[in-house]
Amino acid sequence: MSRRPLALLLTCEHGGARVPAALRDVLHEEDPRLSTHRGYDEGALAVAQALARSLRAPLVAATTTRLLVDLNRSAHNPRRFSEITRGLSVARREALMAAIFHPHRARVEAALAELGRGRTRVLHVAVHSFTPVLGRVPRDFDVGLLYDPSRPAERRLADAWARALLPLVHGVRRNAPYRGVTDGLTAGLRKLHPDASYAGIELELNQRRLVDGRFGPELVAGLGRTLGTVLRQE
Numbered sequence: 001m002s003r004r005p006l007a008l009l010l011t012c013e014h015g016g017a018r019v020p021a022a023l024r025d026v027l028h029e030e031d032p033r034l035s036t037h038r039g040y041d042e043g044a045l046a047v048a049q050a051l052a053r054s055l056r057a058p059l060v061a062a063t064t065t066r067l068l069v070d071l072n073r074s075a076h077n078p079r080r081f082s083e084i085t086r087g088l089s090v091a092r093r094e095a096l097m098a099a100i101f102h103p104h105r106a107r108v109e110a111a112l113a114e115l116g117r118g119r120t121r122v123l124h125v126a127v128h129s130f131t132p133v134l135g136r137v138p139r140d141f142d143v144g145l146l147y148d149p150s151r152p153a154e155r156r157l158a159d160a161w162a163r164a165l166l167p168l169v170h171g172v173r174r175n176a177p178y179r180g181v182t183d184g185l186t187a188g189l190r191k192l193h194p195d196a197s198y199a200g201i202e203l204e205l206n207q208r209r210l211v212d213g214r215f216g217p218e219l220v221a222g223l224g225r226t227l228g229t230v231l232r233q234e
Contacts, residue, residue, distance in 0.1 A: 006234045007115040008057040008227075009124045011108055013071035013185060015045035016063025020099070026092075027067055027084055037131040038082070039065045043210030047203075047220055048127035054224035055231075058115070060107045062100075069096045071104050072128070072184045079183075108185070116197060123157060123231065124200045126185055130177050132208035141171030144204035146180035148187070151195040154180075157230060158201055164226035168219060170209070177204065 017034040019027050033039055045061055052059035062071055066082070073080035080101070081093060088096075108124075115122045132139050145162055147154040162172045181187060186200030203223075 003234065004119055004121045006121045006123055006231055008055055008231060009108075009111050009115055009122055010048050010052050010055075010057050010059040011124065011126045011185065012041075012045050012048040012059065012061040012128075013104070013126060014041035014066050014128060015048065015061045016040050017065040017067075018063045019065060019068070022099075023068060023096075026088065027065070031067075033067060034065055037129075037207065039067055041127075041129040042207045043205065044127050044129045047129075047205060047210075047223065050217075050220045051125070051127070051224050051227065054221065055228055058111050060104070060111055062104050064100050069101050071101060072126070074183050074188050075101065075105075077183050105185075108189075112189070112193070112198070119197075121153070121197055121199070122193075123234075124186060124189065124198065125227070126200065126202045127205075128202055129205045129207045129210060132206055134177070139177050139206065141173050141176070142169035142206050142209050143172045144176045144178070144202075145172065145174055146178055146186070146202035146204060147175065147200070148181050148190060149175070150181075151190065151199065153195050153199040154201060157199055157234065160230045160233065161201070161226060164229060165223070168222040168226070178202075 017039040019029045048059055048061060067084050070080045085096060112122055130139060143165055145158045147158040149155050158174060162174060165172045186202055189198060189200055
């Protein structure tokens with residue numbers, strides 16, 4: 001029996017380092033941490049936008065800094081707040097969740113519901129980037145694909161995409177630099193949507209490659225081309 005059609009949803013949780021005007025008493029817009037990997041995922045938004053254009057897929061992107069609230073955590077994970085915001089009053093933290101966190105989740109869920117009409121399966125690719133060195137440990141590979149190995153569709157899709165990317169990049173790692181089952185947006189959505197209708201993969205790109213130009217237009221096009229092939233073959 002053939003599988004149901006597969007639609008694509010793109011998201012970008014850490015696309016910018018914006019500080020809303022109403023929150024500049026909490027975090028000054030000139031704080032140097034905003035320009036580091038702690039403030040946002042450098043280059044991720046541009047790649048997500050390019051993929052959305054090339055594959056004609058919907059994109060749900062956020063540009064508010066993760067230093068206020070991290071959209072790639074569950075709603076009850078204490079680490080959703082940074083060292084800057086975790087000491088705020090309960091009321092202020094709830095206001096951050098209401099203003100930033102919950103609207104993004106609602107937009108993602110609405111997009112999934114729209115794509116899932118007519119019993120279509122959805123591949124959700126969350127676009128992120130990672131710092132090339134963490135705690136003096138180098139991460140010398142270009143692409144990481146994070147997924148849950150216990151979910152057959154995710155494993156199949158991640159394996160196919162990794163094989164297609166190998167000739168194009170300097171290293172593709174599965175479930176690196178993080179484990180795909182750790183707390184995050186895709187992990188949370190797996191609890192709500194079965195493997196038969198939802199597959200969630202985090203695309204992690206090395207920030208060093210983004211900065212030095214390795215992820216130029218040609219390679220970004222290759223990301224889109226290989227992902228498109230995986231979608232058509234699924």
